[in-house]
Amino acid sequence: MQGHYTRPIENDFIGMSIHRVASHAGVSPATVSRAFNAPHLVASATLARVLESADALSFVPNASARTLRTQRSRSLGVVLPTLLNPVFAECLEGIAERARAAGHAIVPLVTEYRTALEREAIEHLMARSVDGVILTVASAGRCASLGRLRQGRVPYVLAYNRHRGQPCVSVDGEAACAEIVRWLVGLGHRRIAMVSGTLSASDRARQRHRGFARAMVAAGLAQAELLEVPFMQAATQALTERLRRASRPTALLCSNDLLALRSLRAAALAGLQVPQQLSVVGFDGIALGEELSPQLSTVVQPSREIGERCVDWLLESLAAGTAPGPESSLSLPYRIRAGESCAAPPARSSSTPTRSTA
Amino acid sequence: MQGHYTRPIENDFIGMSIHRVASHAGVSPATVSRAFNAPHLVASATLARVLESADALSFVPNASARTLRTQRSRSLGVVLPTLLNPVFAECLEGIAERARAAGHAIVPLVTEYRTALEREAIEHLMARSVDGVILTVASAGRCASLGRLRQGRVPYVLAYNRHRGQPCVSVDGEAACAEIVRWLVGLGHRRIAMVSGTLSASDRARQRHRGFARAMVAAGLAQAELLEVPFMQAATQALTERLRRASRPTALLCSNDLLALRSLRAAALAGLQVPQQLSVVGFDGIALGEELSPQLSTVVQPSREIGERCVDWLLESLAAGTAPGPESSLSLPYRIRAGESCAAPPARSSSTPTRSTA
């Protein structure tokens, strides 16, 4: 236990390495390495001595050296469109928690739905040699980044995206939207419109819309209206204008909760009571929706679990030396939260709509 | 430009290194390294050749090797209480964007306000030898992790926390709350209560409360009520009960927007109109607050900018070879958003409160 430096312990950090610990404990570097990575291969007396020395020197094994040597970084890349939408923040929490528990770091990158940033993110992650990547892309079908990952032999799992040819952890948005339509129709609604961001920008939006459109047809309601609001910022205004017209829908199925929030706001601005005069249903099930008045009616995705499952799957594959494949894709169950923003349409709605005054 | 392998390019990734590029381009490994790190030291013809080869081989420099050699990981640790509160998600977005622009990775860890996880997070980050850390801790004054970071010579900046002895990027919550109280008093409110999480769990909560308490005294309103709701989940119920009593406050100053949302919900459950019968003010300025009806009145912190500034400061210090010090702490301006959840108290409120029926 001889000290090698006269400087105070606080400065001992510089140049710390397995060798310092080794000489402090009177063993070889290899033994120190084993003490940390395969303690069962070290005599318990030796082990204790090594651990004591390591502790006394505040030794922490150097991750880069270990990564360089083992070719495993114990880190996972995470590529998400944004964190401003709580649905992704919730998912990231699940990822972070699971990764932490497994001793893996996560390296998140945000793409803002821009392909260039998506590409850059993948490049960045490959340069850092992450062991795997979890991502949500605009459209799984036409995503160059996925090819790049495969080319680089980096295992990956898609979160939220749903595509037959890719390893995905998702929810059946098409079925969920169809179910919502049937529910609304059951309540008596006929004029149901879907509110969505740009369809061409998101495969999920397209899938949700498809479920909506099909169920409308199945219900004999051919003129299924789509309110495509390209920019989130302008959504409220566009919706308000639509809701002020006499021909307004009695129910809005929104492609995500953020749009649903704006629909709620638009209803208020248009002077409509929710749910008495207008029903609003969201999609995602962000936690905040439950705190609102009226509580948001919505399709709840298990976002946290989606994140957790992605990590689990990736780590299992890593351990097995395989890469996640499309055949094992996970379709998690969604849940419909009745909430308070949804009710039967106003009695006269199907014949003579009242004109609202804001 | 001779090929070394007959396997398809897609498989060329394995064992890729500076040496492969070097031999492909007919130069030495050192030159390849220079081509990437100091291109001006390489003859432009050589440079072009090297870059071409690198491109042809899809070469990406190995970050671990570089880190091991240079002792700089080009990564920043981020320690936050949670991502479920959008205020931190917004901040993280700022951090992510800035770090990306500077070519740094971020490694976020979530603590859920638990000291044990805080400690563990720091340990983890030091093991990965991040170049710096951005953190939000429960209480900057008594935080062992900060000492640990200094001991390990890891530069750090606190986000949101505010402490004279630490490098912080924050907003003056005390002044902001005092200002809110003066505003409410100006509107005619007398019975103003503060809604907060556990004070002992957060220095920020204490600072905000101090501003509230002082301003109340200054306004001659001695009985400043504090509604401490330890658990977010139970907050709504506790608040609803309080609001049902005749002695209820006419205004609620909430220590954060999530509590304000619950207060809004509690008001609805208690049958109170906001802002006509009850004013509610939040703190944080999460983006969602603007989408609500009524739009949330709140103190807006520049969360994204807080994150950005933390990164900037850290990277500047890194470049200068210094560590951020308390003397350069940043106090960013807050902004009061009037919103729609705040108004003059009901006329009779100061004398005979009406009993509400829910």
Added chain:
DNA sequence: CTGTTAGCGCTTTCAA
């Protein structure tokens, strides 16, 4: 059970 040895891929003097 423990030590010796040879690199992982890169940067960086020092020479040429």
Added chain:
DNA sequence: TTGAAAGCGCTAACAG
């Protein structure tokens, strides 16, 4: 302007 060589700190054979 370029090359040769010496490690950064660690792990994994292979010996002992």
